[in-house]
Amino acid sequence: MPTSKVRTGIAALAAMGCLWACREVHMAKREAKETFKTDKEWKETLTPEQYHILRGKGTENAFTGQYYAFKGTGTYLCAACGHPLFSSQKKYDSGTGWPSFWEPLRETAVARAPDHSLGRERTEVLCPVCGGHLGHVFEDGPPPSGLRYCINSAALRFAVQ
Ligand code: FE
Numbered sequence: 001m002p003t004s005k006v007r008t009g010i011a012a013l014a015a016m017g018c019l020w021a022c023r024e025v026h027m028a029k030r031e032a033k034e035t036f037k038t039d040k041e042w043k044e045t046l047t048p049e050q051y052h053i054l055r056g057k058g059t060e061n062a063f064t065g066q067y068y069a070f071k072g073t074g075t076y077l078c079a080a081c082g083h084p085l086f087s088s089q090k091k092y093d094s095g096t097g098w099p100s101f102w103e104p105l106r107e108t109a110v111a112r113a114p115d116h117s118l119g120r121e122r123t124e125v126l127c128p129v130c131g132g133h134l135g136h137v138f139e140d141g142p143p144p145s146g147l148r149y150c151i152n153s154a155a156l157r158f159a160v161q
Contacts, residue, residue, distance in 0.1 A: 062097025065153025
């Protein structure tokens, strides 16, 4: 068999392997969202405020959360499932009264979805593992990303590095 055909075959197999791995991750995440916890279980395990925000897409009042002015060094996890979302290294004071980050821990650390509520076009930020609502991302952040991930304190749990 010519070398080029062997190479093409190997490349095709590698691509199939990648596709399969991606599908596995996607299926696992979908399953996690659907089977992570029932609504009744979320109500039992989250505080009323966490439930309102994470499961009901609510927003805490500005300047009331525990993390908007917090300057600890560490990682912010999803308050519902513990998935790592943001690093303190990418947190900044936006002056809005909500914890603000210019970038997530990794591009895939958060999920994004269009939000047409309140008569505005916004991008919702969600936990990619449990599907919990975290906040929104806006295009008025600082460099280098120019993005502002505006996140509810109640959706976060801080962990020291
Ligand atoms: Fe989560």
